[in-house]
Every structure is written in structure tokens, then in C-alpha cells.
Amino acid sequence: MKEYPTISLDRFDRENLHARAYFLSHCHKDHMKGLKGPLLKRKLQFSRTVRLYCSFVTKELLLSNPKYAFWEEYIVPLELESPTQILLVDEASGEKEDIVVTLLPAGHCPGSVMFLFEGSQGNVLYTGDFRLAVGDASRIEHLHSGSRVKDIQSVYLDSTFYDPRFYQIPTREVCLNGISVLIGNWISQSPYHVVWLNCKAAYGYEYLFTNLGEEFNTQIHVNHLAMFKNMPEILSYVTTDRRMQIHACRHPKDEEFFQGNRLPCGCTAPDGTPLRIISIKPSTMWFGERTKKTNVIIKTGASSFRACFSFHSSYSELKDFLSYLRPVNIYPSVIPLGRTLTEVTQMLKLMCRTSLISSAIYKPLGVLKRSRVQRPH
Numbered sequence: 001m002k003e004y005p006t007i008s009l010d011r012f013d014r015e016n017l018h019a020r021a022y023f024l025s026h027c028h029k030d031h032m033k034g035l036k037g038p039l040l041k042r043k044l045q046f047s048r049t050v051r052l053y054c055s056f057v058t059k060e061l062l063l064s065n066p067k068y069a070f071w072e073e074y075i076v077p078l079e080l081e082s083p084t085q086i087l088l089v090d091e092a093s094g095e096k097e098d099i100v101v102t103l104l105p106a107g108h109c110p111g112s113v114m115f116l117f118e119g120s121q122g123n124v125l126y127t128g129d130f131r132l133a134v135g136d137a138s139r140i141e142h143l144h145s146g147s148r149v150k151d152i153q154s155v156y157l158d159s160t161f162y163d164p165r166f167y168q169i170p171t172r173e174v175c176l177n178g179i180s181v182l183i184g185n186w187i188s189q190s191p192y193h194v195v196w197l198n199c200k201a202a203y204g205y206e207y208l209f210t211n212l213g214e215e216f217n218t219q220i221h222v223n224h225l226a227m228f229k230n231m232p233e234i235l236s237y238v239t240t241d242r243r244m245q246i247h248a249c250r251h252p253k254d255e256e257f258f259q260g261n262r263l264p265c266g267c268t269a270p271d272g273t274p275l276r277i278i279s280i281k282p283s284t285m286w287f288g289e290r291t292k293k294t295n296v297i298i299k300t301g302a303s304s305f306r307a308c309f310s311f312h313s314s315y316s317e318l319k320d321f322l323s324y325l326r327p328v329n330i331y332p333s334v335i336p337l338g339r340t341l342t343e344v345t346q347m348l349k350l351m352c353r354t355s356l357i358s359s360a361i362y363k364p365l366g367v368l369k370r371s372r373v374q375r376p377h
């Protein structure tokens with residue numbers, strides 16, 4: 001970050017090897033580059049002050065993977081919404097800088113947070129990956145001092161969908177409701193009617209599992225659950241017992257299995273009755289208009305469906321968030337598909353405070369139309 005260049009967020013290789021502190025917003029691979037690198041491991045062994053800061057849940061998920069086990073003694077988990085002072089020390093020169101960091105829930109996957117930094121170079125918000133609904137920013141206490149919005153110098157933004165093409169993505173509740181209706185109609189027909197949720201191998205679908213588990217008073221079959229051993233809210237809705245009507249299990253040849261009308265786990269009915277399986281693939285669906293579309297389920301084959309599900313804020317959600325905060329600068333972390341960095345930077349300028357002020361500057365009226373000068377060839 002321009003304001004605090006001695007810290008590194010979600011990137012752990014190359015010049016980041018010299019950072020005085022590390023921050024991990026959530027456990028997705030594209031935010032963990034270099035995190036298991038031998039160079040970083042050696043740096044930690046020789047350092048007395050360099051630590052990795054993240055949420056308690058992110059720490060738990062990270063350490064559940066043995067490749068990251070060496071981080072254990074260098075991680076400082078922080079509570080959500082409790083400002084913490086961190087001393088950034090240059091170990092060679094002894095130079096020090098104080099910074100206050102606050103973790104804010106990001107609504108992206110278990111453990112995901114935004115980082116708010118407050119220090120001598122101003123207030124800076126790093127969103128990580130996030131999905132907030134319209135109006136959510138006004139409910140985040142630490143973005144306010146008293147009743148006023150804090151003066152935010154820069155936002156480092158998850159700009160995945162900052163493009164009018166992605167104007168509207170149905171809300172989490174609307175998507176979940178569509179999926180629930182589809183599943184309910186299917187599994188209520190007989191115990192042999194089962195559903196396979198075709199989820200990618202990444203954190204973020206747990207919200208779906210817990211809500212479906214609650215709704216249908218069941219557990220979801222998954223391959224692994226050890227990482228949730230200390231998260232009862234999630235753990236109670238997932239199981240490695242295959243005798244379930246809802247599956248989110250995976251197999252290297254998932255699609256092949258499903259074509260053969262089998263579940264990835266190979267589960268069959270104990271009495272030999274063939275299972276009737278539908279697949280639902282959570283996918284991001286967007287609508288370019290403001291109108292509220294309700295078709296959050298699309299049939300893509302005889303027994304396969306796509307269901308709307310998004311881990312990232314839509315264009316209108318991002319605009320709502322930014323127009324509430326009105327930061328001086330906005331830096332995109334992601335370039336939307338088919339766009340260029342220049343384009344997205346230009347588009348984000350419109351949401352910056354200076355742009356709002358300059359557009360309000362009085363321009364003298366009454367300029368006369370000039371006749372067009374014809375240049376000789």
C-alpha cells in the first residue's frame with residue numbers, strides 16, 4: 001500500500017520478503033502466494049518481530065493444512081472489530097512506526113476480513129475479497145467516529161465486478177432461497193432423490209451448507225471436515241457419512257461420475273434402488289439492469305442446474321459502498337474480465353472524493369459559440 005509500504009497483504013513473495021508485518025485477509029490460494037515459500041520461512045526464523053496477522057478462523061483454516069504448519073508460532077490472530085496497535089520495526093536500523101489495525105467482517109468466506117489501518121499516513125481500508133449488501137457500510141461501527149464516516153485516504157478494493165455489466169447480482173438470501181426451493185422439491189419425492197452440489201474445492205460454500213442443513217434438518221456429505229473441528233456452527237452441518245440426501249463431495253473425475261448417474265463418493269442405496277441425482281453448480285449470475293430478476297436457477301441439462309451464488313460484491317453494491325465512504329483514492333485489486341487497468345482506474349476515479357468536489361466547482365456560464373476554423377490542407 002502506498003501509505004504503509006512496509007507491510008504486506010495477501011502477497012508473500014519477492015519484495016514482500018522485506019515486510020515488517022504480514023496480513024492475510026482469507027484462505028484462498030490467490031491471496032496466499034509465497035506463504036509457504038522457503039525464503040519466507042527462513043526470514044521468520046531469523047526475525048524477532050515479524051508476524052502474520054489474520055482472524056482466528058483464518059488461522060485455524062491455514063494451520064489445518066500441514067504445508068503451513070510452520071506458521072503456528074508466527075501468527076497473531078486478532079478479534080474482529082477490536083482495534084489493535086502494532087509496532088512496525090525495521091530490524092536493521094531499529095526504526096519504528098506505530099499503526100492501528102481493525103479487522104472487519106468481509107462476508108466472502110469463513111474467516112474473511114477487511115483490514116482498516118489507521119496511522120500517520122491516514123486511514124486506509126484494504127477490503128481483501130468481500131461481499132457486502134447495499135447499506136452494510138453504514139452499519140460498520142469502526143468505519144465511523146461518532147456519527148460521522150471516518151476520513152478514508154485510500155480504499156484497496158476487491159473490484160472483481162466493478163463494471164456495469166455486473167450491475168446486479170441477486171442477494172445471498174434470494175440465491176439461497178432459489179436453491180432451497182429446488183432442493184426441497186427434489187428430495188421430498190423419495191429417499192432415493194439426492195442432490196449433488198458441484199462446488200469448487202475452496203472455502204466459501206459453508207454458508208450454503210449450514211443454511212441447507214438447517215432448512216432440511218440434515219447434514220451435507222463432504223470429503224473433509226477436520227478443518228472445522230473447532231467451528232461448531234459449521235461442523236454440525238457437514239459429515240463424512242455418505243448416507244445423505246445432499247452431497248457436496250468431490251472426486252478428481254466429478255463430471256464423469258455425474259454423467260454415469262453416480263455421486264462422486266460412489267454412494268448407492270442400501271437396497272440397491274438406483275439413486276435419482278440432480279446436480280447444482282453454484283455460479284455467479286449477473287444482470288446488467290437495475291430490475292430485480294428472480295430466475296436465480298438455470299436448467300443446463302436433463303438433471304443439471306446452475307444456481308446463483310456470489311462471493312464478491314456486484315457493481316451496484318460496490319458503488320453503494322464507495323459512495324458512502326468517499327475515499328480520496330481507490331485502487332483496484334482485480335481487473336474485471338475483459339477490461340484494462342486504465343479503464344477500471346478511470347471508472348473508479350468517479351467514486352473518489354476529489355472527483356465529486358471538482359465536478360461541483362462553479363464554471364462561468366455564457367461562453368459564446370465560436371465558428372469552426374477551417375485549416376488549409
Ligand SMILES: [Zn+2]
Nearest residue numbers: 026028108129
Ligand atoms: Zn477469495
Ligand SMILES: [Zn+2]
Nearest residue numbers: 221247249265
Ligand atoms: Zn457424497
